[in-house]
Amino acid sequence: MPKHDPMNRTSDFLKKNLETMPHKKRFDYLNRKLGAIVQYAYKHSAAFKNKMDSAGLKPVDIQTIKDLEKIPLTKKTDLMDLQKKHPPFGGFEGVPITELRRIYVSPGPIHEPGEANYDELGWAQAMVAGGFRPGDIVINTFSYHMVPFALQMIDNSLHRIGCITIPAGTGNTEQQVNILREFKAAGYCGTPSFLLIIAEKAEEMGLDLRRDLHLKVGFVATEMLPESLRSRLEEKFGMTIRQGYGTADIGCLGYECFKKNGMHVPDDKIVEIVDPHTGKRVGPGKPGEIVATTFNKVYPLIRFGTGDLSILTETPCPCGRTSPRLVKILGRADQSTKVRGLFIHPGQADEVVSKHPQISRVRVVVTRKEHKDEMTFQVELKEEVSQPEKLKSEIEQSIRDVMKVRGDVQFVSKGAIPEGAKKIEDRRTWE
Numbered sequence: 001m002p003k004h005d006p007m008n009r010t011s012d013f014l015k016k017n018l019e020t021m022p023h024k025k026r027f028d029y030l031n032r033k034l035g036a037i038v039q040y041a042y043k044h045s046a047a048f049k050n051k052m053d054s055a056g057l058k059p060v061d062i063q064t065i066k067d068l069e070k071i072p073l074t075k076k077t078d079l080m081d082l083q084k085k086h087p088p089f090g091g092f093e094g095v096p097i098t099e100l101r102r103i104y105v106s107p108g109p110i111h112e113p114g115e116a117n118y119d120e121l122g123w124a125q126a127m128v129a130g131g132f133r134p135g136d137i138v139i140n141t142f143s144y145h146m147v148p149f150a151l152q153m154i155d156n157s158l159h160r161i162g163c164i165t166i167p168a169g170t171g172n173t174e175q176q177v178n179i180l181r182e183f184k185a186a187g188y189c190g191t192p193s194f195l196l197i198i199a200e201k202a203e204e205m206g207l208d209l210r211r212d213l214h215l216k217v218g219f220v221a222t223e224m225l226p227e228s229l230r231s232r233l234e235e236k237f238g239m240t241i242r243q244g245y246g247t248a249d250i251g252c253l254g255y256e257c258f259k260k261n262g263m264h265v266p267d268d269k270i271v272e273i274v275d276p277h278t279g280k281r282v283g284p285g286k287p288g289e290i291v292a293t294t295f296n297k298v299y300p301l302i303r304f305g306t307g308d309l310s311i312l313t314e315t316p317c318p319c320g321r322t323s324p325r326l327v328k329i330l331g332r333a334d335q336s337t338k339v340r341g342l343f344i345h346p347g348q349a350d351e352v353v354s355k356h357p358q359i360s361r362v363r364v365v366v367t368r369k370e371h372k373d374e375m376t377f378q379v380e381l382k383e384e385v386s387q388p389e390k391l392k393s394e395i396e397q398s399i400r401d402v403m404k405v406r407g408d409v410q411f412v413s414k415g416a417i418p419e420g421a422k423k424i425e426d427r428r429t430w431e
């Protein structure tokens, strides 16, 4: 926490009236927004009209959030396929190309129409909630090239809340350190791992991170943020760090408030959590794939399947915001599976690992023997342990506690799990 900062960085809102709406008012508000965007997209987006027509739906069939489930999901692979067939945007765009300001190209490759008047709320809400304030000089180290995140989303949102941006982009660590020092930058936007690289470089240059640099707030995204890394960076710089989550296609889908209590869904999106294997919505507190709907007329994606897994909670947050929250990101949906009828996901494997500091890496392998599912945790240890049998049974107990399903632990030699291996590997065949 900044000690001598006269500004209140710990509580404020971008749009308090929206962010603190009572539950019923929020439901009505979102239903109105949803009805309007469905009407609009049906009229202006050829791909959305086709999707509705092929499901036998008309805009009038979608009156409330509850009706959303009738609309088939759009996955990233659908975007890519349709963009190839109908370049450049696959018919998902909601305005003629001549009305765009920019066109972005994300890895895939996948194209995103860039808005003439960017008015997304989410990232600006995220930064206000994270303590960014008017007049802050902010270094933005996300990549400005080709992709929409740094330029369209973060740069515009910083401008909207009155911050002064240094568009630093990635790389040139030493120069970034000098810029931070010279301009007394109070804010950092970028990945947590790049902030750590900056810290190490600054220390190598003989600087005192708290005395010579002036960072007070950080907004990080696009990478997992382990709590241990967050607290280490906060301690080193004497700053607070909050994170956000979203995708290049649809923008911000969640951000942390100062209470660090999961990620609030912004007020210009609807987020559902569905079973990735059936596409049906799961209840609050249950894990599933994040499916999002935006009210953005330029790129009106409706029921977009992000491929990421999370849990949604509607329990009240002490910050006063009333939107539901994504508890945390649990990994990729294509790495989740069902074992003996129970849904398991990569986030659970991470949780098991976090309980046993002796473990360096794991891979969960699911097989089938005599028509029964078997789950094996392949475990690489940091170093040999004196009582492997004891550790094995302790890990197996953690697996039962976390995953609610029995799994066997198999210790493997260092390097046996290949780099880039899936965390959960489903080897079952169904012949």
Ligand SMILES: [Zn+2]
Pocket (backbone or CB within 6 Å): 257, 258, 259, 261, 264, 317, 318, 319, 320, 321
């Ligand atoms: Zn909150």
